[in-house]
Amino acid sequence: MLRGVIVCPDEDLGAGLERALTESQSVSVVRTRSYPSALDLEVVLREYDPQVVFLSLESVSQSLSVVSSLEQKAPGVSVVAVNRTPDPDLLVTMMRAGVREFLSPPFDKKSLGEALLRIGSLVERKPAEGLNTGRLYTFLPSKAGVGTSTVALNTSLALSRVPDSAVLLADFDLNSGMIGFLLRLNNSYSVVDAVDRADELDEDLWTKLISPVGRLDVLSAGRLNPGIRIDPSQLRPLLEFARLHYQVICVDLSGMMEKYSVQLMDESARIFLVCTPEIPSLHLAAEKLKFLRSLDLGDRVQILLNRTQKNSAISGPEMERILGAPVRLSIPNDYAKVHQALMSGRAVEPSSRLGKRFEELAQALLEAPAVATAKKRRFLEYFSLSPVEDTARAEK
Numbered sequence: 377m378l379r380g381v382i383v384c385p386d387e388d389l390g391a392g393l394e395r396a397l398t399e400s401q402s403v404s405v406v407r408t409r410s411y412p413s414a415l416d417l418e419v420v421l422r423e424y425d426p427q428v429v430f431l432s433l434e435s436v437s438q439s440l441s442v443v444s445s446l447e448q449k450a451p452g453v454s455v456v457a458v459n460r461t462p463d464p465d466l467l468v469t470m471m472r473a474g475v476r477e478f479l480s481p482p483f484d485k486k487s488l489g490e491a492l493l494r495i496g497s498l499v500e501r502k503p504a505e506g507l508n509t510g511r512l513y514t515f516l517p518s519k520a521g522v523g524t525s526t527v528a529l530n531t532s533l534a535l536s537r538v539p540d541s542a543v544l545l546a547d548f549d550l551n552s553g554m555i556g557f558l559l560r561l562n563n564s565y566s567v568v569d570a571v572d573r574a575d576e577l578d579e580d581l582w583t584k585l586i587s588p589v590g591r592l593d594v595l596s597a598g599r600l601n602p603g604i605r606i607d608p609s610q611l612r613p614l615l616e617f618a619r620l621h622y623q624v625i626c627v628d629l630s631g632m633m634e635k636y637s638v639q640l641m642d643e644s645a646r647i648f649l650v651c652t653p654e655i656p657s658l659h660l661a662a663e664k665l666k667f668l669r670s671l672d673l674g675d676r677v678q679i680l681l682n683r684t685q686k687n688s689a690i691s692g693p694e695m696e697r698i699l700g701a702p703v704r705l706s707i708p709n710d711y712a713k714v715h716q717a718l719m720s721g722r723a724v725e726p727s728s729r730l731g732k733r734f735e736e737l738a739q740a741l742l743e744a745p746a747v748a749t750a751k752k753r754r755f756l757e758y759f760s761l762s763p764v765e766d767t768a769r770a771e772k
Contacts, residue, residue: 378496381424382407383442384432384458389481393430393458396483402492403428411438414445415612421450422511422645427499428454430479433466443473454495510542510622512615513741514644517631518651518661523682525554526714526724527650527707528628530731533723534738535624536592541742544586544622546570546595548640549630550604553597556587560721563587566598571606574613582617593622608639615643624741633664638671646741647677651699653688658698665701677701680737683709707733 380403384390390407397403406424420426429446433439439457446453456477457470467478477491515531517524525547532545546567547555556563565585573581586593618625627644629637641647647668651661661679668674679699684706696702710730717724724731 377401378403378428378492378499379424379426380405380428380430381420381426382430382432382458383411384408384430385410385434386432386460389432389458389460392481393479393483396485396488397430400485400488400492402489402496405430411435411442414441414449415616417442417445418449419643421453422643426453428456428495430456430458431475433457433459433463433470436466436469439470440473443470443475447474454498456491456495510544510619510625511645511741512619512625512627512640512643513646513648514627514629514637514641515648515650516629516637516641516664518649518657518664519631520552522650522652522657523714524631524650525549525558525628527648527680527682527734528626529555529558530717530724530734531737531741532624532626533590533592534726534731534734535626535741536590537726538738538742541591541624542593542622543591544593544595544618544625545628546618546625547597547628548606548637549597549628550601550606551630551632552600553628553630555594555628556596556598558718558721559587559589559594559596561587561589561594561596563596564598567595568598568601568604568606570595571610571614574610574617577614577617582621605634606636608636611636611639611643631664633667641668641673641676642671644676647673648680649677650680650682652683653681653685653690653695655690655698658690658695662699662701665699678704680704681706683707685709705733705737 380397382390382394382405384393384407387409390409394405394407397405408420412420431439431442443455446455454477455475456479457475458479459466460480462478462480470478477495479488479491515524515528529545532543535541536543545555547553548567550568570585586595627640629640649661649664651657665674665677668677679701681695681703692703708730710728713724713728713730724734726732726735
């Protein structure tokens with residue numbers, strides 16, 4: 377099944393096309409009701425990872441702008457022009473822009489089916505390259521002390537060990553950021569400096585802001601300064617710069633649900649909600665999940681159950697009942713390995729049982745589609761085990 381996005385300000389035309397595509401059972405689609413700006417288009421591409429865009433022609437200039445942005449940001453994504461009438465002049469204009477398919481109502485099954493077959497054949501021969509910018513993953517604790525920084529750090533380090541990868545870890549926990557401490561970093565610059573100077577970022581300045589740890593680049597939270605807050609509008613230029621230079625960007629959050637944290641989660645391909653198998657942590661994780669669902673971010677959340685042990689007082693099904701969602705990955709408790717890593721300022725030993733879980737999570741991130749849609753497998757389901765079997769294996 378193809379993944380599609382409909383860009384159509386004409387409500388009736390867009391609804392009719394969406395209905396016809398859904399009935400064809402060949403395309404899973406979402407619809408935007410206005411022409412996106414270049415920046416908003418990036419958000420759409422990251423969120424839905426489309427193979428085809430159905431683009432209405434109410435505004436020819438805006439339509440051509442979308443086509444141009446698609447060519448720059450996601451080469452290979454097929455574009456289908458949509459208009460109420462098959463205007464010959466419009467057809468010529470769009471063909472010159474590289475558009476080769478055209479649809480107009482009524483969207484009868486025969487003509488629509490033939491167009492979708494041609495698009496499907498093109499996608500098979502030349503798959504869309506996807507958005508040419510790095511994916512953002514946020515790590516959100518259910519409560520303080522559940523080990524989110526350890527999970528974010530070791531997952532990022534595992535990602536950085538993959539050949540030809542470029543990975544950034546940014547600590548946005550301005551209340552009690554631990555990444556710098558865990559890695560024994562001494563850089564006087566912080567993520568706040570990066571945000572403040574985002575409009576002037578270049579490679580020379582960037583090398584001063586980050587701290588290389590092996591092949592991982594790190595932006596630490598800096599010194600404790602609870603009074604500092606970040607205006608969410610300041611994040612966009614920093615993220616745009618980072619996405620041009622990194623394949624993966626991991627962000628460690630405080631869990632306080634600051635406005636800038638919500639903005640970062642809204643930009644994320646995945647939100648990892650980290651909790652431990654205790655009632656308070658599970659309860660707070662459930663509350664945060666409800667809040668994220670209220671913001672239409674619930675489908676991006678994946679729950680990571682940290683510090684699992686044999687003979688837990690709470691069964692797997694009971695944990696999932698409290699959470700109101702399945703546990704996608706369990707991470708075994710290994711205090712000794714974490715302590716060794718902490719004392720030496722390095723990663724958990726990759727060959728250890730705990731280290732291997734971080735390696736698996738990193739591999740899943742690299743292999744995953746940008747964002748799962750309703751018809752696609754959630755990326756942690758690429759681990760073939762069910763959540764209960766997965767937890768049991770981690771505890772062996």
